[in-house]
Amino acid sequence: MQAIAEFFQYVMSLGSYIVLPILIFFIALILGTKVDRAFRSAVFIGIALIGINLMTKFLADNLGPAVKLMSENAGLNLDIIDVGWGAVAGAIWSTPMGIVGIPLILVTNIVLIILKQTKTLDIDIWNYHHIVTAGVLTYVATGNVILGFVGMLLMAFMVFKLADWSAPLVQKFYGLEGISLPTNSALAPLVLGVPLNYLLDKIPFVRKSNLKFDSLQKYLGPIGEPAIMALIIGAGIGIVAKYPLKETLGLAMNLSAVMIILPKIVSILVDGLSAIQDSSKIFLEKHLKGREVYLGLDAAVAIGHPSVLTVSLILIPLTVLIAAVLPGNRMMPFADLTSITFRMILIVALVHGNVLKTLLIGIVVIAQILIAGTITSPLITNVYLSLGNTLPDGAVGISSFAAGSLFTGFSIIQLLSFSVTSIAVCAVVWGLFFLVQKKELAKAINLAEVSDDLSEVASDEI
Template sequence: MQEVAGFFQNVMSLGSYIVLPILIFIIALILGTKIDKAFRSAILIGIALIGINLMTKFLGDNLGPAVKQMSQNAGLNLDILDVGWGAVAGAIWSTPMGVVGIPLILVFNIALIIFKLTKTLDIDIWNYHHIVTAGVLTYTATDSVVLGFLGMLLMAFVIFRLADWSAPIIQKFYHLPGISLPTNSALAPLIIAVPMNYFLDKIPFVRKSKLSFDSLQKYLGVFGEPAIMAIVIGLGIGLVAKYSVKNTLTLAMNLAAVMVILPKVISILMDGLSAIQASSKEFLEKHMKGREVFLGLDAAVAIGHPSVLTVSLILIPLAILIAAILPGNRMMPFADLTAITFRMILVVALVRGHVLKTLLIGIVIIAQILICGTITSPLITKVYLSLGNTLPNGIAGIASFSAGSLFTGFSVIQLLSFSITGLAISGVMWLLFFLLQKQEQAKAIKLAEAASDAE
């Protein structure tokens, strides 16, 4: 197992934009895609991943300093630092449990598909860190290796099933046939969003509001175009950050550039996937009697949608305000603020870009992340320090917008560590999700189909 784990670690070191195209090429050949088309698809997908990484880094590089300045202007003095998912994932992969995580989860995923317990084949191995983190933090909380691995497998099962559930919604809304998104950072908000969407529809004012991000241009004219909206939001962020005129205008133009370029990068990805999707359909009909199997990709494939980018640019500065006034919060949002885009991908699809619903659900999700991050910070801090790291001066602990902050991972940890309060809160939210998930899924699909017919 140690040798197998070492092999996977060496493979991962090549980078996602190299390994994923290779995996796509192999899978495409297995599905019966002609070698030239499989090669073209793999190269285009690799190019798109590079473009997505460049644009998300560019977004972070521009928003990061502005967010830091806004925090300083607000006088926030919170003692748990959001160090970002990358730092947390790096710590998790360095643990003994992290070493065996990839091969174990991959074998578990294949077994679930064979026994028809999931439809998702998750080839997004970089985001396995979400699954491994649940296991590592469960072990840290309970000091039980058995419970740690149980937490890892339970987390994997939850993610695969949520990916199955959300697949019809994202396939309709983002036009991704045959795809699911088993990325926990995008899936976890559904446990909050599904019940909230149901109850928000009971409020007449919200229910009657038809304004969506897609329809803003109709009402706002040129100011409703994604690029112009990014300019306006960028000017607002620069104003709150007390930037100079030059820096404010630069920030605004850079945000507008992301809003225009990122969707074009996603179109390259979709071009690369088209040949594989056709072969996949033929393969399943021929060899699996038409059984449905989804190719599980990184949720980044949907990050370029204008509705996702727009709501994220609005919520990022709001996260600072929420952190400042939220009772019980000790977590300072920082490194992972631009990752709010991932938290909104499935929320936007669920409510079909409904402006008021998306913003209200987004605010609650950010509040949940901050509180759960505060509660689980001692666990991730213990793991972080055990690897020889040190904390910055004045900081009592670390957290991120992933790890135990996401509601799915938080729930698994609370369940297996037998935390009564956390278990009770998690139980209520999961119960509401299970009671409402079928009708909310059907409603989301119906809205998407109606929109497609209108187009």
């Protein structure tokens, strides 16, 4: 077991931009791709991952200090600090349960595929930390290691099924054929988003709203262009943060640059995936009688969509406001603010980029994350401190926009620790989700198909 743990720890230390291309290379060969094309595919995917990581860090480096000043200027005195998913994931991987998490989840995934209980082959091993976290925090909450592993396996099954259900939508809206996104930070908001979208459609004004992010330029002219909107939002954040003129203009230009550069980087990744997408079709037809199997990738492959970036930039300053006025919240949003992009990926696809619906659902998702993060903070703080870490100055606890803050993990922790009130609330949300998810996802997929058909017609006419 120790040897297995050391092997996977070494693999993790190599970084996603090394390990994922290697996995893609061998998977492509198994699927029958020629060596040269498989190698090119792997290299392009590695290049794209490096670019995505660089741009994500660039965004965080620019927004982090501005948001901190915004919070200080607003006089927020919240005593649970969002230290970011990276710090939390590092703590989780260092626990005994974290060490065995990767091989256990991987074996579980393969068994479920063989038993035809999932279509997703999840090779996004870095984001296994979401699954392991549910197990670790369940163990901390209950003191029962068996319940901890039950929580981990239940979380894995939940992630795979949500990835299966949302895969057709991902493939249609983002053009990622044969791909699913088993990243819990993108999937969890869907559990809230699906019933909320259903309820919003019962409100005539909302139902009739048809303004979409990709059509803003039509109504607003040059101001509606994503890069210009990012410029304006960046300038606004700089002004609220009371930046000097030079820093305000710099922040505005940097956010505008991300809006243009990140989608181009993602297009490199999509190019790299083309080989494995083509080979998988042939392989599945030949060896699995056409059985559908999805390649589960990091949701980062979709964060470059202009609609996702635009709504995220709008929600970042709104999150600070929500944190200030939300009853019961003690969580100070900070390190994970730029990860809001991941929380919006499937929401944007679900509502097909509808501006009003995306913002309304996004606000509810953010509020849920803050409250759940506050409730589960003692659990993750316990793990964090037990590993010799110290709390930030003035903080009584830590949290993040991942860990127990995401609705899926929060539900499992509350269920297995028998928290009656939280179980009742979660049961209502899950009940609504299962009641309408099939119809709502089918409707969203149909919208994406109509959009594709219109785009093809327009291309033919041109």
